[in-house]
Amino acid sequence: MQAIKNFIIKNVSKTFLAYMILVYRYNRKYKNILKTLIFSIKALFHFYAPNKKLLKGTQIRKLFSKVKIEINEEDRFVYNIDIFKTIQRDNRIMDNVTVDYSKILNSSLNEMKKINENMKDCDYKNGQRDLLIGIEEYIDRECKEIEKSNINNKEKLIQYLKSIKDKKAIGFEESIQRILFFNQLLWQVGHGLNGLGRLDKILGDKYEQDLKSGKITRQDAKDMIKDFMKIIHQKFWYKSNVLMGDTGQIIILGGKELDGSYFCNDLTYIFIEAMEEVQLPDPKVFLRVTDKVPRDLMELSLRCIKTGIGCPLFSNDDVIIPILIDFGYDKQDAYNYVTAACWEPLMVGKAVEQNNIDSIVYLTPLTEMLEKEDLDKIETYNQFVCKYKEYLKQYIINFVKELNEITWEEAPLLSLLTDDCNEKLMDVAYGGSKYNNYGATSVSLGTVVNSLYNIKKFVFDEKEYSLKDINEIRKNNFENNEELLNKLKQQPIRYGIDNEEIIDLTNEITGFVDEVLDTQKNRLGGKIKFGFSAPTYIIKAGTSPASFDGRKNGEAFGVHISSDKPSVAYTELIQFASKLDYDNHRFNGNVIDFMITPSFIESNFDKMVDFLILSITLGFFQMQMNVTSSDILIKAKANPKEYENLIVRVWGFSAYFNDLPESYKDLLIERALKNEGKSY
Amino acid sequence: MKVRVTNIQRFSLHDGPGIRTTIFLKGCNLKCPWCANPENLDFKKTEYYNETTMEKGCFGYDIEAVDLFEDIIKDKHYYKMNNGGVTFSGGEPLLQIKALEPLLIKLKKENINMCVETALQVSTELVEFASNYIDEFIVDIKILDKKMCKEILNGNIEMYNKNVELLISKEKIETFRIPLVNEYTLKEENIKNILEFLKKYKVRKVEIFKIHNLAESKYKSIGKKMTKFSEVEDKKIKEVYDKIKKLNINVEIIKI
Numbered sequence: 016m017q018a019i020k021n022f023i024i025k026n027v028s029k030t031f032l033a034y035m036i037l038v039y040r041y042n043r044k045y046k047n048i049l050k051t052l053i054f055s056i057k058a059l060f061h062f063y064a065p066n067k068k069l070l071k072g073t074q075i076r077k078l079f080s081k082v083k084i085e086i087n088e089e090d091r092f093v094y095n096i097d098i099f100k101t102i103q104r105d106n107r108i109m110d111n112v113t114v115d116y117s118k119i120l121n122s123s124l125n126e127m128k129k130i131n132e133n134m135k136d137c138d139y140k141n142g143q144r145d146l147l148i149g150i151e152e153y154i155d156r157e158c159k160e161i162e163k164s165n166i167n168n169k170e171k172l173i174q175y176l177k178s179i180k181d182k183k184a185i186g187f188e189e190s191i192q193r194i195l196f197f198n199q200l201l202w203q204v205g206h207g208l209n210g211l212g213r214l215d216k217i218l219g220d221k222y223e224q225d226l227k228s229g230k231i232t233r234q235d236a237k238d239m240i241k242d243f244m245k246i247i248h249q250k251f252w253y254k255s256n257v258l259m260g261d262t263g264q265i266i267i268l269g270g271k272e273l274d275g276s277y278f279c280n281d282l283t284y285i286f287i288e289a290m291e292e293v294q295l296p297d298p299k300v301f302l303r304v305t306d307k308v309p310r311d312l313m314e315l316s317l318r319c320i321k322t323g324i325g326c327p328l329f330s331n332d333d334v335i336i337p338i339l340i341d342f343g344y345d346k347q348d349a350y351n352y353v354t355a356a357c358w359e360p361l362m363v364g365k366a367v368e369q370n371n372i373d374s375i376v377y378l379t380p381l382t383e384m385l386e387k388e389d390l391d392k393i394e395t396y397n398q399f400v401c402k403y404k405e406y407l408k409q410y411i412i413n414f415v416k417e418l419n420e421i422t423w424e425e426a427p428l429l430s431l432l433t434d435d436c437n438e439k440l441m442d443v444a445y446g447g448s449k450y451n452n453y454g455a456t457s458v459s460l461g462t463v464v465n466s467l468y469n470i471k472k473f474v475f476d477e478k479e480y481s482l483k484d485i486n487e488i489r490k491n492n493f494e495n496n497e498e499l500l501n502k503l504k505q506q507p508i509r510y511g512i513d514n515e516e517i518i519d520l521t522n523e524i525t526g527f528v529d530e531v532l533d534t535q536k537n538r539l540g541g542k543i544k545f546g547f548s549a550p551t552y553i554i555k556a557g558t559s560p561a562s563f564d565g566r567k568n569g570e571a572f573g574v575h576i577s578s579d580k581p582s583v584a585y586t587e588l589i590q591f592a593s594k595l596d597y598d599n600h601r602f603n604g605n606v607i608d609f610m611i612t613p614s615f616i617e618s619n620f621d622k623m624v625d626f627l628i629l630s631i632t633l634g635f636f637q638m639q640m641n642v643t644s645s646d647i648l649i650k651a652k653a654n655p656k657e658y659e660n661l662i663v664r665v666w667g668f669s670a671y672f673n674d675l676p677e678s679y680k681d682l683l684i685e686r687a688l689k690n691e692g693k694s695y
Numbered sequence: 696m697k698v699r700v701t702n703i704q705r706f707s708l709h710d711g712p713g714i715r716t717t718i719f720l721k722g723c724n725l726k727c728p729w730c731a732n733p734e735n736l737d738f739k740k741t742e743y744y745n746e747t748t749m750e751k752g753c754f755g756y757d758i759e760a761v762d763l764f765e766d767i768i769k770d771k772h773y774y775k776m777n778n779g780g781v782t783f784s785g786g787e788p789l790l791q792i793k794a795l796e797p798l799l800i801k802l803k804k805e806n807i808n809m810c811v812e813t814a815l816q817v818s819t820e821l822v823e824f825a826s827n828y829i830d831e832f833i834v835d836i837k838i839l840d841k842k843m844c845k846e847i848l849n850g851n852i853e854m855y856n857k858n859v860e861l862l863i864s865k866e867k868i869e870t871f872r873i874p875l876v877n878e879y880t881l882k883e884e885n886i887k888n889i890l891e892f893l894k895k896y897k898v899r900k901v902e903i904f905k906i907h908n909l910a911e912s913k914y915k916s917i918g919k920k921m922t923k924f925s926e927v928e929d930k931k932i933k934e935v936y937d938k939i940k941k942l943n944i945n946v947e948i949i950k951i
């Protein structure tokens with residue numbers, strides 16, 4: 016009996032879980048029980064995952080042989096994901112990753128096979144060998160299906176795919192097809208939230224060559240990019256992680272060069288133009304900027320942002336790269352950084368660092384301390400902060416301990432595409448890649464900073480309340496004490512404003528976490544980085560009790576680096592963020608997030624461009640804008656049908672407003688109202 | 696010297712060139728019926744209570760003029776492009792201009808561009824004084840008929856004209872700004888007067904804007920009732936725009 020149970024837990028349940036996730040995602044998109052029921056029956060018949068006792072590479076080969084290949088004859092490119100076929104997992108799968116597509120374009124399967132042949136005999140080698148054969152077989156099957164189909168440019172597409180076996184990619188179109196081919200493989204084996212990398216840089220030469228030889232025009236290139244965007248957007252409901260739209264499909268553009276100059280090319284512009292024209296929430300664009308970014312590129316970016324699609328997000332290389340180098344990444348790698356799914360810097364092709372591994376919740380140790388400590392004994396603010404730090408330290412140590420309990424599913428495909436694995440004969444799951452750090456995100460930093468400040472003011476400085484009393488009121492969710500709630504909420508010196516005390520306090524807390532993390536290592540031998548922005552500001556807040564910043568039980572935390580104060584000037588927020596410390600371990604994504612109305616950008620366009628450029632030189636880390644107005648959001652919530660194409664920025668991605676859970680809609684409306692100075 | 700301030704607004708984009716910080720000074724000698732800053736009218740501190748947010752407090756606080764420097768300088772980085780800087784607004788900022796002098800001296804030393812947003816219906820002596828420090832004036836054109844100006848606004852058009860002459864001669868007027876109100880400034884006779892006026896004093900820019908009813912809750916919070924005005928149609932705004940444009944003047948419709 017136990018054996019059967021174990022068998023079910025070990026085998027059936029994992030496949031069943033994968034099946035359930037698929038059905039859940041389908042229902043999340045279509046919200047129709049009948050449709051979902053039909054889908055779930057269909058899925059039941061088609062669902063397949065290879066025997067997990069086989070080597071992982073062998074499993075993937077089997078998987079590829081079963082994948083149903085469908086050629087969409089309307090499309091320019093071939094891109095195929097069979098949503099019913101997957102790999103069984105006993106461990107957590109590595110995601111949040113961008114592979115180095117330049118390596119894929121400039122190499123071939125034959126080259127990879129040669130490397131494999133020279134490896135000493137071991138499971139790693141054998142798994143990789145089967146994987147490579149599996150890819151080859153997939154190419155052959157896909158070519159056969161193309162042959163049978165009526166898709167345009169059959170010969171060309173077949174040639175593009177076949178050349179993956181033994182040639183470097185040559186042309187622009189061929190390169191895009193090759194990127195799509197490998198991208199579909201990553202999705203097929205379950206590496207979600209995967210980014211596309213520095214496509215302007217990777218494809219720049221191919222574009223120039225084709226342009227010069229007259230093979231393509233600029234417009235052709237833009238059309239191809241638009242088609243590329245559209246094709247990877249298909250099935251976004253299936254690709255989306257926690258929320259619809261959260262696919263991690265991020266395209267990195269621009270960037271600082273080793274000689275200090277700014278890199279961008281015609282493709283940088285074309286990608287943003289294409290983005291502006293296709294008006295899809297996904298994929299998303301991330302623009303690396305420096306003080307040398309051309310003004311017209313910023314103008315184009317702002318025009319794109321103004322449409323409301325939420326990107327590009329700006330990432331300030333002048334600030335980020337020195338920190339990356341200081342942390343220990345090689346200079347070359349640091350200059351070539353991309354991001355994990357949202358904004359967490361990632362050394363492309365050299366790391367599968369899990370940069371979205373979990374969120375630190377600063378409020379948790381504070382609540383714990385308030386519950387466990389005898390508050391009468393805390394006589395000064397300093398004692399209060401010291402106590403908090405004791406709990407925070409323990410919380411971080413436990414946090415790391417929990418992270419170290421995570422075991423990773425072997426990932427031969429990622430290992431194939433990541434430096435050092437072949438040399439070490441070690442899968443990325445065991446630390447095969449060059450860098451093996453983890454990246455955490457964090458929420459409620461603002462809540463804790465504001466709470467500490469309020470405690471200092473109302474308890475220790477002004478002595479309006481005793482610590483015990485104020486805590487009792489908080490524990491009661493401020494029931495019947497609206498006065499205190501409003502006082503705490505409206506106290507104007509708070510996170511997100513340009514105030515020395517608040518900035519020092521924020522740096523003190525993150526500096527403390529930084530010190531604690533300095534003593535910790537992950538199970539792969541790497542360090543643990545963290546950033547101040549996180550996707551979990553609603554999810555983690557749901558179970559968090561009321562806090563001294565004037566937040567009631569379960570209310571959302573602040574979004575990334577933002578202010579919860581109505582109508583805070585954008586310059587004030589940027590000044591605040593630019594004075595925060597991001598060094599040592601503190602660089603795992605630090606995004607300023609603010610709401611802005613389209614009409615504000617429209618009527619102040621040139622000054623907004625000035626503002627962006629000046630903000631770069633001031634030294635923000637990263638910045639994104641949510642362009643929308645409360646009016647539109649309120650109407651869209653009431654009449655979803657009329658606003659089917661309304662796109663909003665959520666955490667590090669954009670989504671259709673209608674696809675979001677109500678709690679996210681409400682938070683966006685609340686933030687928009689505050690931004691516009693309308694009371695909420 | 697102390698000045699009485701109601702608000703310091705950073706990232707202000709409508710009150711002069713570049714990115715600016717606007718200081719709102721309390722107190723005004725006029726009483727424009729459409730005023731959108733009722734909290735700035737009275738020099739006396741004004742208590743408020745917002746029913747929706749249950750927030751209560753007081754508009755207006757006194758501060759040593761030089762101490763404003765610290766707030767103004769915070770965004771110095773953003774003043775770098777296109778002559779950004781500080782703008783004194785109100786109320787009528789010129790009423791407190793003398794008290795501001797220590798600050799003005801300090802700002803001048805730091806090379807920070809200074810603007811004043813004014814109705815200019817104050818004594819010429821104050822205007823003369825201000826023009827020693829202020830780089831650019833943004834001057835309202837409201838009601839130009841002498842009698843109506845007195846009756847409706849409590850203004851003095853002769854003094855206004857003299858002040859305009861003075862500032863024009865010093866090339867200190869950056870912008871004329873015209874609030875559009877059907878019931879007052881948009882009256883045919885007044886528009887005719889405005890056009891004549893603009894013919895005479897050509898400046899770099901004219902900004903026109905329609906007044907809005909957004910200040911209603913502010914009026915309510917200080918226990919006053921806001922006079923409501925009819926909505927100015929876009930067509931009407933365009934008409935005024937075209938008429939000014941015809942004079943070969945750079946005119947812009949702005950939203951305030």
Ligand code: SF4
Pocket residue numbers: 723724725726727729730731732735736785786787814
């Ligand atoms: S001059 Fe300005 S502040 Fe004074 S009443 Fe008129 S609109 Fe209001």
